[in-house]
Amino acid sequence: MKVLIDQDKCVGSGQCVLAAPEVFDQRDEDGIAILLTDSPTEDQLAGVRQAARICPALAIELVEA
Amino acid sequence: MTDTLDAAAFPMQRICPFDPPPELGLRRADAPVSRVRIWDGSTPWLITRYDDQRAVLADPRFSADSRKPGFPYQGPALKARRDRNRAFISMDNPEHDKFRRMLTRDFMIKRIEALRPRIQSIVDGLIDDLLEQGPPADLVSTFALPVPSLVICELLGVPYADHDYFQQRSRLMISQLTTPEDAVRAADELKQYLVDLIKVKEKEPTDDLLGRLVVSQLQTGSLTVEAIADMAVLLLVAGHETTANMIGLGTLALLRNPEQLALVRAAGDNTDPALISNTVEELLRYLTIVHTGRRRVATEDVEVGGQLIRAGEGVIVANDAGNRDASIFDGDPDQLDVQRDARHHIAFGYGIHQCLGQPLARVELQVVYGTLYRRLPELALAIPFEDVRFKHDMIVYGVHELPLTW
Ligand code: HEM
Numbered sequence: 001m002k003v004l005i006d007q008d009k010c011v012g013s014g015q016c017v018l019a020a021p022e023v024f025d026q027r028d029e030d031g032i033a034i035l036l037t038d039s040p041t042e043d044q045l046a047g048v049r050q051a052a053r054i055c056p057a058l059a060i061e062l063v064e065a
Numbered sequence: 066m067t068d069t070l071d072a073a074a075f076p077m078q079r080i081c082p083f084d085p086p087p088e089l090g091l092r093r094a095d096a097p098v099s100r101v102r103i104w105d106g107s108t109p110w111l112i113t114r115y116d117d118q119r120a121v122l123a124d125p126r127f128s129a130d131s132r133k134p135g136f137p138y139q140g141p142a143l144k145a146r147r148d149r150n151r152a153f154i155s156m157d158n159p160e161h162d163k164f165r166r167m168l169t170r171d172f173m174i175k176r177i178e179a180l181r182p183r184i185q186s187i188v189d190g191l192i193d194d195l196l197e198q199g200p201p202a203d204l205v206s207t208f209a210l211p212v213p214s215l216v217i218c219e220l221l222g223v224p225y226a227d228h229d230y231f232q233q234r235s236r237l238m239i240s241q242l243t244t245p246e247d248a249v250r251a252a253d254e255l256k257q258y259l260v261d262l263i264k265v266k267e268k269e270p271t272d273d274l275l276g277r278l279v280v281s282q283l284q285t286g287s288l289t290v291e292a293i294a295d296m297a298v299l300l301l302v303a304g305h306e307t308t309a310n311m312i313g314l315g316t317l318a319l320l321r322n323p324e325q326l327a328l329v330r331a332a333g334d335n336t337d338p339a340l341i342s343n344t345v346e347e348l349l350r351y352l353t354i355v356h357t358g359r360r361r362v363a364t365e366d367v368e369v370g371g372q373l374i375r376a377g378e379g380v381i382v383a384n385d386a387g388n389r390d391a392s393i394f395d396g397d398p399d400q401l402d403v404q405r406d407a408r409h410h411i412a413f414g415y416g417i418h419q420c421l422g423q424p425l426a427r428v429e430l431q432v433v434y435g436t437l438y439r440r441l442p443e444l445a446l447a448i449p450f451e452d453v454r455f456k457h458d459m460i461v462y463g464v465h466e467l468p469l470t471w
């Protein structure tokens with residue numbers, strides 16, 4: 001699975017970082033979400049799916065391989 | 066139900082103080098998008114299902130701009146002060162993101178997490194005071210309100226010594242019983258207080274959120290003193306009334322559910338942070354203290370849950386009802402269950418306006434719930450439950466006072 005973030009949409013809620021801290025982080029300058037990896041491992045998938053589900057700005061897209 | 070003449074009065078009455086008005090649940094089952102009549106006689110749409118609510122709040126065709134015709138105000142006092150302290154909570158994009166992004170750095174997870182030890186020491190200090198002074202005490206005035214007030218003051222760079230001044234004014238601003246004149250005066254006074262403070266920081270910038278805005282926005286000419294003060298009013302009011310009520314009402318809810326309280330007490334401090342963090346999410350969901358609904362107005366015709374909403378019509382998203390939607394939350398959503406997966410609740414709203422302060426609120430509540438019941442294991446209500454006064458007339462729900470013994 002591939003993860004995509006639309007940084008123009010992101011409102012810096014931090015929800016993704018709480019859901020999957022190994023996959024998402026926030027930019028030091030402005031708190032906008034960044035990816036630590038775009039190809040999460042098996043055991044990171046549940047957190048990534050939760051992040052995509054709760055992101056308030058619909059900024060996270062998951063592309064199933 | 067779509068007949069405007071039939072529209073029932075909103076807000077409706079609660080029966081159980083912890084549950085949304087039963088009428089909301091009935092509508093969620095039978096008329097999930099239906100008209101209600103509000104204080105000014107207008108008949109906005111009430112949205113009660115979780116999925117419809119998230120769809121509305123994520124849809125840019127619904128505006129949060131309270132100056133637009135058809136916007137369903139909470140009451141006359143809020144209408145009267147709508148042009149005062151206009152901040153990004155009532156702006157649409159692209160304006161909203163421009164302002165919000167000036168603050169997202171200060172509220173990001175990393176930076177808020179770094180405040181945890183300081184928040185822990187504030188919480189411990191206030192509990193030390195309670196232990197020294199001895200029971201009984203009102204938890205609201207001695208603990209629930211000081212915790213978030215001290216924290217937001219440090220974060221913003223507002224002197225805590227002035228707390229009576231700004232707490233009184235924010236209380237007037239979020240009460241439905243305030244007259245329009247008093248609401249306007251309170252908003253103007255609070256803004257003036259912050260304008261004066263920002264001017265002091267302009268001479269001598271401080272290392273706090275307002276001090277940084279002075280350097281990054283005021284001295285670069287991007288924002289005026291007034292615009293920064295408008296944001297500061299929003300942060301100050303939103304930053305303490307909300308968390309304070311989650312502490313007061315949350316504690317009462319746990320006292321009424323002793324087996325749940327026992328779980329939280331056992332998980333106290335760092336022995337089981339996952340359960341504490343789950344407790345925070347569940348109490349946010351169960352209590353949904355920002356309880357008068359998210360207010361929006363349609364800027365185009367939009368269909369929601371099979372119902373056509375016309376451009377210019379108001380909508381009220383009852384997120385307290387959405388947070389009890391049994392198609393979304395496992396088990397019985399009307400029960401408090403600190404082990405439930407509640408992470409997808411919408412107590413912080415949804416869409417671009419979802420709470421900016423949520424990382425801070427979470428850490429504050431995790432520290433409080435993880436510490437208070439462990440250090441005061443015998444905590445009990447000092448008055449009959451029937452005598453507790455609930456904040457039915459406030460925009461943020463909670464208890465006015467909570468006399469406790471331990
Ligand atoms: C338990 C505590 C809290 C709850 C339940 C809560 C709830 C909410 C809700 C429901 C909204 C959305 C409003 C809308 O959609 O119209 C919101 C927005 C907001 N909250 Fe909170 N809040 C809490 C704590 C805080 C704290 C501690 C702060 C700041 C220090 C804060 C600052 C804000 C701001 C600035 C907004 C506007 C965001 C925007 O429009 O982009 N809140 N909050």
Ligand code: SF4
Nearest residue numbers: 010011013014016055
């Ligand atoms: S959850 Fe969405 S809005 Fe929030 S920080 Fe992550 S990408 Fe941005």
